[in-house]
Amino acid sequence: MIAFCVTFLLVFCIYLLLTAGSGTIGFWSASELVAGAGLGIVVAGITRKFLCRSDNYRMANPLRLLLIPVYLLGPFLVEVTLANIDVAGRVITGRIRPGIIRVTSELKTDLGIFMLANSITLTPGTITVDIEEKGNDLFVHKINIMPGDEQKEAVPARELFSIADIPAWIRRIAE
Amino acid sequence: MIGYFSPVAFILVALVFLAMLRLVLGPTPADRAVAVDTVNTLMVAVLILLGVVYRQIIFIDVAIVYALLSFVSTLFIAKYIGGEL
Amino acid sequence: MIADILIIAFLAVGTFFNTLGIVGLLRFPDVYTRMHATTKMTTFGSVFTALAVIIYGGASWLGSMDTGYAILSIHTLIAAVALAFTNALGSHAIARGAHRSGIKPSPAVVDRLEEVQP
Numbered sequence: 373m374i375a376f377c378v379t380f381l382l383v384f385c386i387y388l389l390l391t392a393g394s395g396t397i398g399f400w401s402a403s404e405l406v407a408g409a410g411l412g413i414v415v416a417g418i419t420r421k422f423l424c425r426s427d428n429y430r431m432a433n434p435l436r437l438l439l440i441p442v443y444l445l446g447p448f449l450v451e452v453t454l455a456n457i458d459v460a461g462r463v464i465t466g467r468i469r470p471g472i473i474r475v476t477s478e479l480k481t482d483l484g485i486f487m488l489a490n491s492i493t494l495t496p497g498t499i500t501v502d503i504e505e506k507g508n509d510l511f512v513h514k515i516n517i518m519p520g521d522e523q524k525e526a527v528p529a530r531e532l533f534s535i536a537d538i539p540a541w542i543r544r545i546a547e
Numbered sequence: 548m549i550g551y552f553s554p555v556a557f558i559l560v561a562l563v564f565l566a567m568l569r570l571v572l573g574p575t576p577a578d579r580a581v582a583v584d585t586v587n588t589l590m591v592a593v594l595i596l597l598g599v600v601y602r603q604i605i606f607i608d609v610a611i612v613y614a615l616l617s618f619v620s621t622l623f624i625a626k627y628i629g630g631e632l
Numbered sequence: 633m634i635a636d637i638l639i640i641a642f643l644a645v646g647t648f649f650n651t652l653g654i655v656g657l658l659r660f661p662d663v664y665t666r667m668h669a670t671t672k673m674t675t676f677g678s679v680f681t682a683l684a685v686i687i688y689g690g691a692s693w694l695g696s697m698d699t700g701y702a703i704l705s706i707h708t709l710i711a712a713v714a715l716a717f718t719n720a721l722g723s724h725a726i727a728r729g730a731h732r733s734g735i736k737p738s739p740a741v742v743d744r745l746e747e748v749q750p
Contacts (some may be wrong), residue, residue: 598708
């Protein structure tokens, strides 16, 4: 039942965002509100098992949801900008030293691993290639491996980022 | 203000044709998949800019649906390349 | 006036990074490095062109109070978010598929995944 309500609220909010400005009740017309509620009930009935796979509603906490935009606009944006300037320099000069390394994450939940993998893919010269399901280790393709890193068995996730401590932020949000 | 958007859209369409060069040349299927992904991203940006130039919000709705559909197609192509389908 | 400067700056940044992304796609030696160029720089550039459109919509809405411009901004924001998320996931899927199909990173100093996965 909680899964149904959470999914319904999410679908309804997205529908309201897409139809804002259509009428006079708030920003919406009455027919759009009714259509959004009806579609929300149908979609939530079908897909409630996909959104809430585990019986764990930590992410429904509004404080955690508020942390996500702060994280995206703060440390994450800084890292992405630095990474893009770095890769732009490598495109022009052509100095690369690529390879695939193993990265230990120390995160335990699926959502935490998902957010870390996405953050790694969008930030500094790194792409997540595969995930080891047992130990939650990531295999990361890095465009410029530091001399000496290729000897190590595994690299902690913190060392992939230059300024901000991204794994600590993700632990704060998702765990 | 609106005059700035159409030259940028033109440049992005030129870049789409350059990306198609990799689509033709690409030695492996994965290279071609990457090129198709790039073309999709650029087309979404072009659609957003054209929505401003022609003053049609429907273009931007089309861009949202295009982004999501191209994501699904990319996932299927990637699964097929990896031999998991 | 400030909006004008911001729009020009964002459009310039977006075009610059998109161009460099395509140059990287044509120039780098193997699939994984090409993916570095496209998946990061093209996403970043496209999100910045979308930000220019968002600022244009917001400024025009404040100037004329026409709700059409506000709708333009909201829809562009949704498109930009969808673009950023789907691109990261899609490139991850392509990298995984490429490694499973046997394409090795050809100039590479180390490949830890190959030791685990035959």
